[in-house]
Amino acid sequence: MSADLRSDSVCLGGSAPGAELPWEVLQTRMTDGLSAGVEVIEVRNGVFSCNVLPTRGMGIWTAHFGETRFGWDSPVKSPVNPAFVNLKSRNGLGWLDGFNELLCRCGLSFNGPPGIDEGNPSPIESDLTLHGKIANLPAHSVEMISNENEIGVRGIVDESTLFGPQLRLESSITSPLGSSEIRVRDVVTNLGSAPTELQLLYHINLGTPILGEGAKFACPASKVIPRDARAAEDASGYLEYLAPTSGYSEQVYFHETLTNSSGESLAMIQNSSGDCGLSLRFNKEQLPCFSQWKCTQALSDGYVTGIEPATNYPNFKSFEREQGRVVKLGAGESYTIDLVLNVLIDQEHVEEARKEIETIQGGNSCEVMLSPQLQYCSSE
Template sequence: MKTLHKLTLLSPDSTEGLKKIDLKQGDWSVKSYTLRGGLQEGVDVVEINNGRLSFAVLPTRGMGIWKGECGDVSLGWNSPVKTPVHPSFINYQDRGGIGWLKGFNEWIVRCGLNNMGAPGTDRDGTALTLHGKIANIPAHSVSLEISDEAIILRGEIDETMMLGPALRLNTEIRTEPGSGKLTISDTVTNIGAAPAEHELLYHINYGESLLEKGSKALAPFKHVAPRDLRAAEGIDSFNVYEDPETGYAEQVYFYQLVEKSGSGGTMVMLKNASGDRASVLRYSLSDFPCFTLWKNTAGKADGYVTGLEPGTNYPNCRPVEREQGRLLSLAGGESRRTALSIEVLESKEAVEDAENEINRLQEQVEGKVHRQPLALFSGN
């Protein structure tokens, strides 16, 4: 492997912010810049183009990925929030603890690290806000490594406070020249001395072009159950999508997925109606044992979107997940590493191959679709 570039874009002792670069070689390019004006003022962006797949990472917003594209496949969605919002404009407590939504427009956004899921109150009276804080914490360290084999962007983010949790995220976002795939490898470390609870979910969001009437979300499952009575209304077509519908209220489904024997690996796919374009997630159930499907096929102007969401647990309020024994705890100094790959498929043959792979996994188990919420999943 020949290293072409190894750069520090942002260091903890920087006084000038993210280093501005514009690198090109062959078919690939990487550039960085800072957005100006309105709520996006001061948001740093690193754009990576491997010659086939391009995507924009936001170090200012927890190293989330704003948007991307691969050929004619658009990666992301048309949120009512039109530009990345600087964390300084986010009030977590807004509108009963759902202020996180005022910055929600990314293709890939992390939820966590200490808590994620629905807002509410913890057993000690702590107010828990929607999906936690990590998506609105700027990275304090960002570096770039480019070789003839890969483009790798790394970042470090701390979610810490006095008399509270002290968690650190080290992320590595990797793609290979000419590939339709990227891999996110995250390590979460408790940098404090006392044990700390830990939750992590990836909200991976798609609108048009993959999302349309007749699109399907496919996954090998042991169980699927609606989160609540609203989701139960759509259980007969829980993985099939319709056209945008003004006034549509979200429907959420909780899955237990099937893993490949001996590997722990599983996969989820969103394919378009014609079956010639798709996005596939691959990961280990030891990393993310819970999967959530979020359907929000509202009017286009209101956010026509679906979310594929691997997680350490389900996105219920933290007391529910603690009661069900799904909350993780990291001892002082302990780390937990996870990996997730996302690949775009651009032909009917590739989509059919992936669907056949899912079907082979499903053959191991007779999947059960529950018509009503299960207390095991949603605490209802």
């Protein structure tokens, strides 16, 4: 992002013990084109940095360790102000007009493909658009966090309407000083007086330089299921990635993840040489459903893969409701989610993550299904 696209406003700073550089939390605002008005908070912990977007639902745009960027090159080049995103456009796929983040939430009251959800308990929520509203709602009560151990930002995003859901996301995104970690804690609360439905998926996306021909995915699982006939074409090769391929059509795989004794699972994307990558730690009780998105199309079209822990699989909401995978939050109830993204900066760190994944897998076999399965995959 060039300097003429934003203006500095607020900065916190200090020294990070053992780090090469001081820590800093820098709040800025973009000023040009479709990005005009987008707030960016850059969290620099002394060795590692990430850019949080309060204007876009507390998503994370990019992260950097030294010269290595963790994110992807979307055809959408810069963060888009939600004022310029019409979720109803492009046959309900307008969400794609603002999609370019490393971490983007999908929800809160619905995610998955667009369509008419005739079984929705809220009649004004029956006309669904792709992946919901939360990524295109600005946060309020945004504040920068700093203490002797970590720095970051917190904010509140409300997804509320009259005669419909009243959901509040309270998010804190922090990084321990001198570490290569991003920690996300989200608490979603039903502010209404009646039960309501919750769907939440974390769309975590990587392109070059991590993604490339021969890059690999790893995650402990008991079962892997192709979402549709297209994914079934290459089900046996789900672990590896192609070079940018013109005309490639996306493939999605659903995973029944295994966990350690604490209920945690770990997924990883590594580059072809095994000396750089990104791992994601999540709790299966909080996020029981996991999807792997392979979209290795041409670079100019958006060469990317996604790892997506969620409360549900990204099928149409009515199908997920029928399968019992839509969370119901009672009046005043909250749902807490914790994630840890860890930048793997050398072969030692990649190998450490791989060994942990192998330990969680243990002696358990992984059944790779060669066709979609009814309880996981909607026929729509």
